[in-house]
Amino acid sequence: MPGYEVERAAIAITIDFLCLLYPTNKLNCSWSFDKLNEDARLSVSISICDDEKLVKSDSSPAVSHVGSRLLILQEYKELNVVLKFNVTLHRNWTVYSYSYNMETLEVLLPPPKLSAVINGSNLLVSWALPRNQLNSSNSCFEYQLDLGDQEKPRELATVLSYTEQNVDPSQTYSVRIRTRMTGLCQEHQQWSEWSLTVIVEQSLNELNILGIVSISLGIPMILLAAALMVRHQRVMKVLFPPIPRPPPKYIHFLEKNDTLGPVHAAPSVKPAEEEITEVEDTEPNSGKAF
Ligand SMILES: *[C@@H]1O[C@H](CO)[C@@H](O)[C@H](O)[C@H]1NC(C)=O
Ligand SMILES: *[C@@H]1O[C@H](CO)[C@@H](O)[C@H](O)[C@H]1NC(C)=O
Numbered sequence: 627m628p629g630y631e632v633e634r635a636a637i638a639i640t641i642d643f644l645c646l647l648y649p650t651n652k653l654n655c656s657w658s659f660d661k662l663n664e665d666a667r668l669s670v671s672i673s674i675c676d677d678e679k680l681v682k683s684d685s686s687p688a689v690s691h692v693g694s695r696l697l698i699l700q701e702y703k704e705l706n707v708v709l710k711f712n713v714t715l716h717r718n719w720t721v722y723s724y725s726y727n728m729e730t731l732e733v734l735l736p737p738p739k740l741s742a743v744i745n746g747s748n749l750l751v752s753w754a755l756p757r758n759q760l761n762s763s764n765s766c767f768e769y770q771l772d773l774g775d776q777e778k779p780r781e782l783a784t785v786l787s788y789t790e791q792n793v794d795p796s797q798t799y800s801v802r803i804r805t806r807m808t809g810l811c812q813e814h815q816q817w818s819e820w821s822l823t824v825i826v827e828q829s830l831n832e833l834n835i836l837g838i839v840s841i842s843l844g845i846p847m848i849l850l851a852a853a854l855m856v857r858h859q860r861v862m863k864v865l866f867p868p869i870p871r872p873p874p875k876y877i878h879f880l881e882k883n884d885t886l887g888p889v890h891a892a893p894s895v896k897p898a899e900e901e902i903t904e905v906e907d908t909e910p911n912s913g914k915a916f
Contacts (some may be wrong), residue, residue: 641812643657645731649668655696659691669714670695670761671684672685672697675708707725708725734767736802737767749826750789755786764784765784768783773801804821
């Protein structure tokens with residue numbers, strides 16, 4: 627019985643497949659058949675309906691067991707995609723058919739209008755509601771916010787802003803965000819691309835202004851202080867000239883005769899005085915000889 631063999635063949639294989647609809651109207655359907663007999667032939671057909679009308683169909687009669695097909699779509703309103711795999715082995719074939727609707731397929735664009743500022747010690751990040759084809763409400767989106775701070779992205783849902791407290795004022799933050807729909811709104815959740823990175827530096831916040839002011843005031847102050855110290859030293863030299871220190875061998879002597887002080891030095895001067903004052907009239911009669 628052919629049906630039986632098909633059934634057995636079907637049990638043996640594992641099919642992994644996914645169709646994703648990207649923001650630029652690109653539909654990427656990919657598949658991977660694991661444990662499929664090497665002799666099995668695989669064909670894939672993709673049918674796209676918009677508002678229940680067939681708008682595109684694509685058939686690939688012999689494809690590899692792992693592959694993908696990319697289709698570019700026109701503008702659409704309400705998409706439905708039917709994916710059919712026909713596996714043929716030894717003249718037996720079986721068809722696996724799957725149907726997707728738009729909510730399941732859609733990959734979002736990253737949230738728009740990402741902005742980040744540092745206010746005091748807080749990093750404030752905000753963004754706008756992502757746009758999707760069905761105009762879902764805020765409760766349908768969840769986010770990953772990467773602050774570029776070597777930590778795990780912050781996991782957020784149903785909010786449009788985030789405050790990181792006690793931020794390191796010396797750090798530069800590279801903020802980016804991505805989004806996906808929550809499990810309640812989309813069965814096969816798929817993260818969007820990361821947004822462009824917003825760099826938040828400390829350049830114009832209060833702390834830095836304080837820093838600039840203190841640097842610009844600080845340098846002249848240091849120079850002034852240095853100039854004053856140099857001048858002070860000169861003034862000190864004039865007011866209090868350095869006291870000459872006697873050679874070490876006299877120190878002991880000076881300490882012992884401390885009470886005598888300067889008086890002790892006088893006798894050494896006396897002999898010179900005596901020489902000057904001594905007048906001798908040795909030849910009183912010399913004039914009388916002429
Ligand atoms: C389609 O998706 C598959 C699987 O994720 C990937 O390998 C492939 O590069 C994608 N193709 C394009 C054109 O994006
Ligand atoms: C599956 O493929 C086989 C041949 O490879 C073909 O005879 C058969 O009609 C196909 N079935 C469907 C439903 O397309």
